[in-house]
Amino acid sequence: MNEKAREHLQDWLRDAHAMEKQADQMLRGQASRLEHYPELKARIEQHIQETQGQIDLLEGVIDQANMSTSAVKDMGAKFTAVGQSLGGMFASDEVVKGGVASYTFEHFEIANYRALILTAEHCGETEIMRVCEKILKEEEAMAKWLEDNLPAVTRAFLARDESDDLPSKR
Template sequence: MAETSETRSIFVVGLRNAHAMENQALSIMKPQLSRIENYPEVANRLEQHYRETEGQIRRLEDVLEGLAEDHSTLKDMAMSFTGSMAAMGHSIAGDEIIKNSLANFAFENYEIAAYKSLLTLAEQGGFTASVSALKANLEEEIAMAKWLDDNLATVTMKFAGLSEAGVSAKI
């Protein structure tokens, strides 16, 4: 499949959606980072991924700029708002760390799917200049999803142990 105006349009919309998605990710992680007390390993990995996400946003902006396009400020604001609301909803849960871990894992897999879709369009549609940036973003999302998956049992058991000891374990 070669680049057509329709393929380009679909690709640009996907890039704008990914940019908004990454802004949403920041708005989800920021409140979590400010609240984590008993899970330093989670805080450290979230902080690392927060910085990675900022880099992912810059890569997406570079790709859009290379196409003489810009991100959608309206989409960015809307997605950031929904991310903040989701994070706030978990903060009232007695098992906030568990809810965050589950939601973060689901969101990472959503991001992985989004980047796989964008890579398909980039590779098949002739947008080869964007492939390395999209692959870099995908690799970071896969690594974060794997970390969350590998650490879910540990976080769950730590939560249970702190709860049994009468320590505030929610976050």
Template structure:
């Protein structure tokens, strides 16, 4: 049983760091987007959901009497910053950002799916319910990203083909 709990606690710390990374990525991308209002609005909405998810995760962490991993949180923020900087250097920033966002959302879906099982086996059914709530939000964002990727791509291609029109963001 101790192994279940130890892994569960490690994965809670990972989830906390993952949400910190998501927050940084969403902030950077939504700040830079200028010509894609629907994408910008959805990113802003998901940024608020992400901040609320961090609060929910912190409550589960506190209830389980474990500490956050400052190192993991810091490394996640640095990774998000690196991703944002790398994206800024490409002429198709908005498309690459939309693709990366879709991939990251699916990563989060997988993590919360796993965390639900871990919480149940570690004896934390309340945590499992929190993760089910978060999972629904992450799945909704992943679905939205998938469904709107063609639109973002088309908008970018049309803007990039138009003379004197910025398309990258």
């Protein structure tokens, strides 16, 4: 087996861990500000739980491979998420922009897990492959939910925005 492939696998697992830490931070910020979109808030809160499980799974395979997570990557991801969250707080159309950003981020995660699965398979790392396949299914499910529900969220936002009596932002 190619040692360079194993190094990539380890590096990309660390990246995935940092990516999930970023996702957790972004989702928590988004959920904390949603007031008038209960279905979106509930699905985001469900995905926060999934994301926590994904972090645990990744930490498990990272520990099993005698690796460590990257504090630098994790910290960078958290700072990025905080910046994104703060930026959304001031947008009058935060719910729509947040939904679009979440949809985009889910596809970023999907692409990363597909690369990880192929690399784990190449390296003969069946447990890492299994973990990444499980996480991939959850990310695909969230992306599909967003795809199916962003039109309704956008319509609800536009209706609330046109009303003088209803706050639309959150």
